[in-house]
Each structure stands twice: as C-alpha cells, then as structure tokens.
Amino acid sequence: MTASYQVGTRPESIEAICVPAHPQQDVLSGEARRAQLQQAQDQLARRGAVLVAHYYTDPLMQELAEISGGFIGDSLEMARFGAETEASTVVVAGVRFMGETAKILSPNKTVLMPTLAAECSLDLGCPPDEFAALRARHPDRTVVVYANTSAAVKAQADWVVTSSIAVDLVAHLHAQGEKILWAPDQHLGRYVADQTGADMLLWDGACVVHEEFKAQGIERMKAVYPEAAVLVHPESPKPVLALADRVGSTTQLLKATQDMPQQQFIVATDRGIFYKMQQANPHKTFIEAPTAGNGATCRSCAHCPWMAMNQLDALMQSLQGDQQEIRVDPELRERALVPLRRMLDFAAARK
Structure with a gap:
C-alpha cells in the first residue's frame, strides 16, 4: 500500500514570494526586431558566449537562441547542452537554479544570466x-x-x-x-x-504558475472547444491532471502536439511554450488554459513572473560585465x- x-x-502566501512580471516588451516592427536581435547576436559572438533558453522565456529570447547557434529546451536538456558546448561562456535565460546547474556541471565556464533576480517559487x-x-x-x-x-x-x-x-x-x-x-x-x-x-x-x-490551473476553468474551456485535447504539466493539481489527454514535461507536451491527431489544444503550462508549439505545428491552434478559478485574482496568468524578467536589454547588459555571473562554492x-x-x-x- x-x-x-x-x-x-x-510560505504564508504565494504572494509573499511572487514578484510582479517584467513589463511586456513593446511590440517591435519587423525591422526594429531584426536590428535588436542582430545587436544581441553580435554581442554574444564578441563575448564568445552561447545562449541557452528555457521554453518558458519570451519568444524573442527563444528566437535569439535559435539564430545565434544556442539552444532552447527544458531544464534537463539545458543542463546537457550547457555541459557539452565548447563555448567558454554560457548565458542561461531561465531562473536561478538553471544557472546554478550549468555552473555545477561546467565549473571552468563563465555562466551568466540576464538577471540573477529571476527566482523560482x-x-x-x-x-x-x-x-x-x-x-x-x-x-x-x-x-x-x-x-x-x-x-x-x-x-x-x-x-x-x-x-x-x-x-x-x-x-x-x-x-x-x-x-x-x-x-x-x-x-x-x-x-x-x-x-x-x-x-x-x-x-x-x-x-x-501551475498551481493556478483549475479543473472548473478547463471544463468550461472544453465546452467551448469540445474537439480540443488537453495538455497538462504534472506540476498542476490532481483535479487538473484528471482532465488531461496527455500529462508530461514541457518537451513531452511539445512532442504530443506533433504526435496527436487533434488540431486544437488547451495547454495547461506556461504560455512561453506556445512559441515552439506553434513553430512545430503552424496549422494547429493552441489555447491558454485559464488560471485562478472563478472570481479569483490571477497572479501569474499562465506565465512565470521570473521567467518574464529574461529580456534582451538585460541580456546585453549582463554580457558587458560579470555582475550577473553565477558562482557556486566549490565544496x-x-x-x-x-x-x-x-x-x-x-x-x-x-x-
């Protein structure tokens, strides 16, 4: 048994450890977007750095990782990539424990983050x-x-x-x-x-993020989109898991969108994953699962406030010095x- x-x-309340989300980056024109990405890419190259970004970071950060020869993945895949890359400097776009993990596995590399204030509840x-x-x-x-x-x-x-x-x-x-x-x-x-x-x-x-998904909200969403499959990360509460057509990690849920026949998906995880889901399935529809229940105040709105702190301006500032460098005691x-x-x-x- x-x-x-x-x-x-x-903590006495989640609010006690939750910080406000970084203001969303202004929508850029195509030309301004390309210029900003090119500037960041050039700065990574000058530093001899590779960018490792989590699926939950801003789409602009994920796009930079792609075009600069970096990597996008979940925490396990990030750990593997950071340990195997030949780059002398690894920039981890995610939260602090991911930067620490990279440093633990690669003590002789410089590990930077866009901001060391990006924590995890x-x-x-x-x-x-x-x-x-x-x-x-x-x-x-x-x-x-x-x-x-x-x-x-x-x-x-x-x-x-x-x-x-x-x-x-x-x-x-x-x-x-x-x-x-x-x-x-x-x-x-x-x-x-x-x-x-x-x-x-x-x-x-x-x-x-994941604790805020509620079964009643997903049931109501299913009534609106009856043909949609429900994808749920296992950090979600048990009543939400019970409604899932597939439960899995970020990478497993991404793979599910490619393997499953449905054309619509209600996704109960951080909405940062939509960037790769839509990229892999351009003709499918992805719907953000509702958070916080009926009448409650949404604290994260399906997006980690600390992940949201990984912005291009912060990344470029971190590449100019060592103020955002991860250090771990050798012992x-x-x-x-x-x-x-x-x-x-x-x-x-x-x-």
Whole structure:
C-alpha cells in the first residue's frame, strides 16, 4: 500500500514570494526586431558566449537562441547542452537554479544570466536548513529532489530529477524497495507516486504558475472547444491532471502536439511554450488554459513572473560585465554534482 505524506513549511502566501512580471516588451516592427536581435547576436559572438533558453522565456529570447547557434529546451536538456558546448561562456535565460546547474556541471565556464533576480517559487519554498532537518528525521529514505531547487538542496540529495524522467527514476528506485523523500513540488510528487506506487514523503511546495490551473476553468474551456485535447504539466493539481489527454514535461507536451491527431489544444503550462508549439505545428491552434478559478485574482496568468524578467536589454547588459555571473562554492558544487551526474547518466542510459 503506497504511503504518501505532505510535509514542509510553505510560505504564508504565494504572494509573499511572487514578484510582479517584467513589463511586456513593446511590440517591435519587423525591422526594429531584426536590428535588436542582430545587436544581441553580435554581442554574444564578441563575448564568445552561447545562449541557452528555457521554453518558458519570451519568444524573442527563444528566437535569439535559435539564430545565434544556442539552444532552447527544458531544464534537463539545458543542463546537457550547457555541459557539452565548447563555448567558454554560457548565458542561461531561465531562473536561478538553471544557472546554478550549468555552473555545477561546467565549473571552468563563465555562466551568466540576464538577471540573477529571476527566482523560482519551488526553490524559494524549500530552504536548505529546513530540508536538512527533514532529512535528519527520515534517514531511511532515499532523497530525490526536483531540479527546481538550490545547489544547497541538491547537495543533500541522492538523486536530482526533472519532470521528464521523474516517473522512470522513481519507478526504478521503487523496484529496488526504496522509500522516497521527495521535494519540493507536491503536485509532481503526488503524480509520480500515483504512477509508480512508490512510498513517497512529499515536501509541501508548488509552482506559482501551475498551481493556478483549475479543473472548473478547463471544463468550461472544453465546452467551448469540445474537439480540443488537453495538455497538462504534472506540476498542476490532481483535479487538473484528471482532465488531461496527455500529462508530461514541457518537451513531452511539445512532442504530443506533433504526435496527436487533434488540431486544437488547451495547454495547461506556461504560455512561453506556445512559441515552439506553434513553430512545430503552424496549422494547429493552441489555447491558454485559464488560471485562478472563478472570481479569483490571477497572479501569474499562465506565465512565470521570473521567467518574464529574461529580456534582451538585460541580456546585453549582463554580457558587458560579470555582475550577473553565477558562482557556486566549490565544496558545495562537488556535493551537488553527484546527484546531478546520476540524473544525467540515468537519462543517457534510457536513450
């Protein structure tokens, strides 16, 4: 019988750790857009830098990554690319834990971010000292942490996972009779427990974007678009997962839009992914799943406020110095590298 528990101390309110979204970049004319992208591309080249952008960043940032020889992907793919690139400088357009991961895997490279203020609610909601106290109370459990954590939390883990490999990894550990201590996303953890039957002790954390998707909103959207398939990221609450035609990581959902026959998709994840979904399926329609429920105040509107801080002007400023450089203590890096390497080796063995 699976035992699934919820532990940890969440912030008193999500608003306490959520920052306002960066103002949306003004719509540029085609000529102005090309000029701005060219300027940023030239600056990357002068610095000998490669841009690695997450699917949730601004479309302009993703386009720059494409035309400059960089990379767009989820956190696992970003980690792989950052470690394998020959560039001496890696610019990570995403949130802080992604920059830390790049630095842990590539200590001899300079790792920059457009802004170090780009945080993650899951990371902020799992303080290293509180997590250490929980670990000490459950020494019999294998510690598995989501990539959306600080280097200090990763350094305490046996394994690091991303949403794309979480089910497979926990199934592997469960088959060996191991009990799991999981942090920090409770919704992803509960989904993994349901899929694998593993005994999982869950930290009480959530993503400010995915927790806002509500089943009633998606049901109403389905009534308007009855032929649409529902795509849901597993960081979403369980009632939302129950409505999904496909549950998966950002990369898995992108692939689903190409594999599935439907021409319309209701997408319950950060709307930044629409750039690649539309690019891969120009004749299909993608609909943003509603957030915050009936009468509630939308805090993220299906877009991470910290991801929104990755703007071209901030990127170009970061390339001019080292004010936005990611640094990780060498001893902490060595400890965090162990579970990260295990993740990459496990993922590579599944290919």
